Amino acid sequence: MKRRDFIRTTVVSASALSIFPADLSSVTRESIPGSIEKRSLGRTGEKLSVIGFGGIVVKDATPLESSALVKLAIDSGINYFDVAPSYGDAEIKLGPALEPYRKNVFLACKTGERKKEGARKELEQSLKNLRTDHFDLYQHHAVTSVDDVDTIMGPGGAMETFIDAKKEGKVRFLGFSAHSVEAALALMDRFDFDTILFPVNFATWNAGNFGPQVLERAKEKKMGILALKAMAKGPWPEGADRTKYSKCWYEPLTSIDDITMGLRFTLSHPVTAAVPPGEAELWKTAIKVADNIQPLSSEEAEEIKEKGLKGIPLFKYSGS
Numbered sequence: 001m002k003r004r005d006f007i008r009t010t011v012v013s014a015s016a017l018s019i020f021p022a023d024l025s026s027v028t029r030e031s032i033p034g035s036i037e038k039r040s041l042g043r044t045g046e047k048l049s050v051i052g053f054g055g056i057v058v059k060d061a062t063p064l065e066s067s068a069l070v071k072l073a074i075d076s077g078i079n080y081f082d083v084a085p086s087y088g089d090a091e092i093k094l095g096p097a098l099e100p101y102r103k104n105v106f107l108a109c110k111t112g113e114r115k116k117e118g119a120r121k122e123l124e125q126s127l128k129n130l131r132t133d134h135f136d137l138y139q140h141h142a143v144t145s146v147d148d149v150d151t152i153m154g155p156g157g158a159m160e161t162f163i164d165a166k167k168e169g170k171v172r173f174l175g176f177s178a179h180s181v182e183a184a185l186a187l188m189d190r191f192d193f194d195t196i197l198f199p200v201n202f203a204t205w206n207a208g209n210f211g212p213q214v215l216e217r218a219k220e221k222k223m224g225i226l227a228l229k230a231m232a233k234g235p236w237p238e239g240a241d242r243t244k245y246s247k248c249w250y251e252p253l254t255s256i257d258d259i260t261m262g263l264r265f266t267l268s269h270p271v272t273a274a275v276p277p278g279e280a281e282l283w284k285t286a287i288k289v290a291d292n293i294q295p296l297s298s299e300e301a302e303e304i305k306e307k308g309l310k311g312i313p314l315f316k317y318s319g320s
Contacts, residue, residue: 027272098130104186139176175224188221
C-alpha cells in the first residue's frame with residue numbers, strides 16, 4: 001500500500017475512536033489502594049503508572065531537589081520515567097536521583113539525532129548520564145516531517161542504531177514521539193514499533209482533528225500509547241507572562257478542575273500513561289488528582305468536546 005493511500009484509509013477508520021465512552025478493552029487496568037493506577041503497555045507485557053515522570057521536571061534542580069522529586073514519584077506509585085538529552089541537564093540530575101530505584105522502574109529515553117552515528121553517540125552518552133546499562137524504551141524524538149522519517153529509516157539512518165542497540169541488550173523496546181499526524185502514520189507504516197508518544201489533548205482532538213487517526217492506527221498495531229500535552233490549554237497568548245511556567249512552551253491548564261478534566265479526557269482513550277508538563281508544581285498536582293481520573297461518561301465527553309471546540313489547538317490536521 002502506498003503511503004498516501006495508507007494515510008487516507010487510516011483517516012477514514014479513525015471515526016470509531018471518537019466515540020465515547022472510549023473502549024478501554026485493549027488495556028489492562030490495575031488499581032491498588034494508595035497507589036496510582038497502572039495500565040498495560042501494548043504488547044510489551046509491561047504495566048506503567050498512568051502518570052509519568054517527565055525528566056524535564058528535574059531540569060535545573062539541585063541534587064537534593066531532584067532526589068526529593070524522584071522519591072515522591074516512587075512513593076506515589078509512579079514507575080514510568082522519560083527523559084531526553086535535549087532537556088538541559090535533566091539526564092545528569094535524574095541519573096543519581098533514580099539510581100537507587102532503577103531496577104524497579106521503566107526508564108525511557110529519546111534521541112533527536114536522525115542518522116546512525118549521531119544516534120549511537122547520544123545513546124551511549126545518555127546511558128552514562130542515567131547511570132544504567134540499558135533503557136527499557138528508546139525513542140526517536142519529536143519526529144515532525146516525512147523527510148525526517150525518510151532519513152531515520154533510510155541507509156545510515158538512526159533506525160540502524162536502534163536495531164543494533166536492541167540486539168546488544170542496551171534497549172528493550174523501540175518507539176518514537178511525533179508532533180505531526182503525517183510523520184506518526186509514516187513511521188508506523190514503515191516499522192513495527194512497540195510504542196508511540198503523541199499529543200492527546202481535548203482541544204487538539206476536537207478543534208484540530210489531531211489525534212484520532214494516529215491512535216486508531218496505533219491501537220490496530222497493538223502498540224503501547226503514551227500521551228503528551230494532556231494538561232495543555234493552548235498556545236501562549238501574545239504578551240503572556242511565562243515566568244511562572246518557564247518550562248512550558250504552551251499555556252498549561254493550572255486549576256485542579258481543569259487538570260483533572262484534561263487528564264480524564266486523555267486517559268479515557270486506550271492510552272497507557274500521560275506525561276504532565278515539566279513544571280514541578282503542575283506535575284505534583286497531577287499526582288494529587290490521580291485518584292479522580294476515571295473514564296468520562298458520554299455526557300462529560302460532550303461537555304469537554306464543546307469546551308475543546310472553543311479553544312485554540314496546539315496542533316491541527318487538515319486531512320489533506
